[in-house]
Amino acid sequence: MFKYVLRNMWRRKARTFLTVFGIVVGIFALTVLGALSARLNQQVKGAETWFTSKISIVASGGGLFGGSDGYLELSKVDEIKAVPGAKSVVAGFGLPLSSEGGGFGSPELIVGADLAEAEDLLNLIDIAEGRILRDGDEGVVVLGSTLADKFEAGVGDGVELRGREFEVVGIYEPTLSAPDSFAFVSYEDTLDLFRAINPYFQVENIAATIDVIPEEGVDANELAARIDEAVDGVKVISPAEAEKQISQFSLIFNAILLGIGFIALVVGGLSIINTMIMSVSERTQEIGLKKAIGAETGSVLAEYLLESALIGFFGGLIGMLLGLLAVYLLNNATASSQVSVFTITTTVVVGPVAFATVLGTAAGLFPALRAARLKPIDALKED
Amino acid sequence: MILARGITKTYRIGPVEINAVDSLDVSIAAGEFLSIVGPSGSGKTTLLHLIGLLDTPTSGSISIDGMEAGDLSAKELTRLRREKIGFVFQEFNLLPVLRARENVELPLRYLKVPAPERYHRAMEALEKVGLGERANNRPGQLSGGEQQRVAIARALVTNPVLVLADEPTGELDTYNTCKVIELMRDLNRETGQTFAIVTHDPMVADYTRRIITLRDGKIASDSAGPEVEMRCDDIR
Numbered sequence A: 001m002f003k004y005v006l007r008n009m010w011r012r013k014a015r016t017f018l019t020v021f022g023i024v025v026g027i028f029a030l031t032v033l034g035a036l037s038a039r040l041n042q043q044v045k046g047a048e049t050w051f052t053s054k055i056s057i058v059a060s061g062g063g064l065f066g067g068s069d070g071y072l073e074l075s076k077v078d079e080i081k082a083v084p085g086a087k088s089v090v091a092g093f094g095l096p097l098s099s100e101g102g103g104f105g106s107p108e109l110i111v112g113a114d115l116a117e118a119e120d121l122l123n124l125i126d127i128a129e130g131r132i133l134r135d136g137d138e139g140v141v142v143l144g145s146t147l148a149d150k151f152e153a154g155v156g157d158g159v160e161l162r163g164r165e166f167e168v169v170g171i172y173e174p175t176l177s178a179p180d181s182f183a184f185v186s187y188e189d190t191l192d193l194f195r196a197i198n199p200y201f202q203v204e205n206i207a208a209t210i211d212v213i214p215e216e217g218v219d220a221n222e223l224a225a226r227i228d229e230a231v232d233g234v235k236v237i238s239p240a241e242a243e244k245q246i247s248q249f250s251l252i253f254n255a256i257l258l259g260i261g262f263i264a265l266v267v268g269g270l271s272i273i274n275t276m277i278m279s280v281s282e283r284t285q286e287i288g289l290k291k292a293i294g295a296e297t298g299s300v301l302a303e304y305l306l307e308s309a310l311i312g313f314f315g316g317l318i319g320m321l322l323g324l325l326a327v328y329l330l331n332n333a334t335a336s337s338q339v340s341v342f343t344i345t346t347t348v349v350v351g352p353v354a355f356a357t358v359l360g361t362a363a364g365l366f367p368a369l370r371a372a373r374l375k376p377i378d379a380l381k382e383d
Numbered sequence B: 001m002i003l004a005r006g007i008t009k010t011y012r013i014g015p016v017e018i019n020a021v022d023s024l025d026v027s028i029a030a031g032e033f034l035s036i037v038g039p040s041g042s043g044k045t046t047l048l049h050l051i052g053l054l055d056t057p058t059s060g061s062i063s064i065d066g067m068e069a070g071d072l073s074a075k076e077l078t079r080l081r082r083e084k085i086g087f088v089f090q091e092f093n094l095l096p097v098l099r100a101r102e103n104v105e106l107p108l109r110y111l112k113v114p115a116p117e118r119y120h121r122a123m124e125a126l127e128k129v130g131l132g133e134r135a136n137n138r139p140g141q142l143s144g145g146e147q148q149r150v151a152i153a154r155a156l157v158t159n160p161v162l163v164l165a166d167e168p169t170g171e172l173d174t175y176n177t178c179k180v181i182e183l184m185r186d187l188n189r190e191t192g193q194t195f196a197i198v199t200h201d202p203m204v205a206d207y208t209r210r211i212i213t214l215r216d217g218k219i220a221s222d223s224a225g226p227e228v229e230m231r232c233d234d235i236r
Ligand SMILES: Nc1ncnc2c1ncn2[C@@H]1O[C@H](COP(=O)(O)OP(=O)(O)O)[C@@H](O)[C@H]1O
Pocket: A381, B011, B012, B013, B018, B019, B020, B038, B039, B040, B041, B042, B043, B044, B045, B046, B047
């Protein structure tokens, strides 16, 4: 039966290919977006541990992902310290690693932290090699995993950050999120770099962000609320709010993905239904003949369902493979900038094919049922 | 074997009603070798479809081996057709994507005969109708007469107790007509299979033991045939 079904599809090559092509397009889009979303979800999950274990404070008007040019006075650190429940209050200052600005994906940043206070913050990520920064460090750097790969640097090597040589003292484990592209140095070093780049903008006693780690047993969200109340002119991003911003971001993206899936469903589904209806009406006489010589309704049904399932499967398979190829090529194209945009997971590979197969079967059900239920003589006489 | 009482089949084309078969009574016993003749449009094909359980009469009843066809479900009718009846269609109805042999194998497939046996039986049936050499051709590559013989092989391959053939020699020359009818008569004599052959060829009717003549959907006459002995090689 399998052979026969394949041969029937082959005989109607032109139309079979058109239908398969329709599905290919939909599934291609679905695969590429699936890989994009898999990467994004991975990143978001990683980001969650980093951003939701602490309270971030920026100048009012800013957000979790930047957006503010304002700086905080260092005096705010003492104001925050006065709020009960804050274990460490870390002044931070950051600047882009390259002067050309960021590309797609996580920005590469030099992140400076007040090392007298930063131990808890810097311990949020596991160290893979060497040590974390400690109070009094100068001219040394701990690299996020992506940057370590990019510089091909190990502990003890020197790397150049914005024209100044730093010694690598530690490398973090991958988090698959923003901190992987961070180079952690001391607050003072960052400020020096900033001054060297902007000779006319002599900054002092300012911070870009202040990170707060709560004391053990203190609810971070409640502490965030207390800080918000006690300190003026700052925007406090609680872990809950950070999570909301992160999940909102992925929610929007997943909604887009769902929309594309729906379009694939409608386009692919309609085209399979159309093909199957034409294919069935073309072969009504054959169906009548088969039933006349004793074919059971079930076996006629199975034949047509198999055909539409196969159309769905092939369309899905080709679309998925093309999608993987596109993802592979795009990842290669961006590899030089150490940014991978897509992640291929089992779901990304199996999902679209399974989806297309189920779609094909479902779309074939209606015409197949109609064909199988015809009275043999009515089917034979139809033309 | 077959008992039809007062069967009528009415077709409606717009406001016009035609009784293709008109309150017809007929009985066919097991082992008969009969022909159905009559002018074109007299209802021969319609009658054969009714007897072959492919169609249901508008009124009247048909029984096969004592079972009322009207009481049987579609599934049971399908089983009867599969197991007891071989049908040669006037238009052959071969599947264009299948080779001749695969067309002949098809009813065996529905009888769940295993593949190797299916192959041998199909080849045997094709050889009987003189088409052993053409087994791998598709219908499109065969002449009308060859296609007709494939259709005959398909009807015979399951050894059905009842063979219903609708103008099975319509596309055949005199010699092949004779050979096909000879094959059917031999099977009838050796295995007791029942044959009802629709034809408008007087020669074919003369070979049979009973001739039913239809006119306007009714039986005009039903009489013994001459059952002329065949000498196909003389025809050649
Ligand atoms: N599906 C149909 N719809 C309408 N009329 C039909 C149909 N099939 C047969 N008829 C009519 O029934 C009559 C008998 O047809 P048929 O049984 O094919 O005759 P025969 O086989 O003796 O030539 C004819 O008048 C034909 O036009």
